[in-house]
Amino acid sequence: MAKIVRVTLLLIVLLAVAQGAWKAHVRTSDWSETLRVAVYPVNAGASPAADSYIGGLRRPVIEPLAVFLREQARGYNLRLAEPIEVYLAPRVNAVPPAPPRNGSAAEIVWWSLQMRWWAWRHDGFDGPRPHVRVFVLYHAPAAGLTLPHSTGLRAGMIVLANAFAGADNEGGNNVVIAHELLHTFGATDKYDPATNLPLYPEGYAEPNAVPLFPQRRAEIMGGRIPLSRSEAEIPRSLDQTTLGAATAHEINWLK
Ligand SMILES: [Zn+2]
Known part of the structure; x- marks a missing residue:
């Protein structure tokens, strides 16, 4: 009996995930409304430098994402003047599951489900419900440090972006975030x-x-x-x- 209940619950969760993903695809591919993008800072390595940087983060740091898409959309005569608006969500005090390196299709699907579960559990944003959730993992800059790969999940509309803490890196960080954000919209x-x-x-x-x-x-x-x-x-x-x-x-x- 307990097993039947478990399997039924799992099926309900999977159906909800599938339906949610389908609705997200429809909503985010017709550009009939401005999409809300919430950015959640995460301290990737628990360093004090990244910690104080995150503490000082304000929305103008991520505003260039909205400006970029607005200006580019104008060049294509998109009817919607503001493709996205950005929100700075509260920091998340947990590190998301790491994506598999060169993972098989099954591993990637499994990670994507874990990631969506993690994102749902750690969503402390109390503003309007975002269409896309962007988790930015800030690393303290160090000589020779290269960042892990960033990922944008079309299914689930989640971005996991690796970035360097520090005002000098904000322009470059926004390039990484914009690239991954466009993956969630279907760009390759x-x-x-x-x-x-x-x-x-x-x-x-x-x-x-x-x-x-x-x-x-x-x-x-x-x-x-x-x-x-x-x-x-x-x-x-x-x-x-x-x-x-x-x-x-x-x-x-x-x-
Ligand atoms: Zn890419």
Whole structure:
């Protein structure tokens, strides 16, 4: 009897998750309303430096995300003037489950379910219900430290972004968050994972520029500014990025 109850409960939870994901897809792909994006700071390594940085975080730090999407949307004549609005949620005093490295499809699905459960349990935001929840894991900058991969989950509309604590890194952090946010809207990567070089032409901000190199900006899903056929640099802020036509198609801004 207990087993039947357990299985039934699990089925109900799975159905609710599936229905929630489906509704999120519909709501977030027709751009009929401004989507609410809540950013939850997390101290990834329990360092005092990241702790005091998080304590001083204010909404203007993440506002460039909304400005970027507003300006890019205008370029595609999107009817909705403000694609997103951003909210700074209270910090989360727990670290989310780490995504699997090169995980199998089953491992990724399992992690995604755990992540959604974790996000639901640690949601202390009391503002309007967000469409997308962005957990930003702040790391204290240290020489030679490279950040783990960030992830944007279309199913569940959750972003897990790794960022450096510190005012100097805010522009770069917003580039990472915008990239992952666009994954939740359906955009795909436009770089070669083996070399991190943007793919031509879809990963270039100005694929028709003459001369082609150096490019002045990065395509947001291409990730880097191509300087030559074999070199590319990470943009320091969203001012150095654009949202290209291939990405605009994927997120339903271009029909
Ligand atoms: Zn990506």
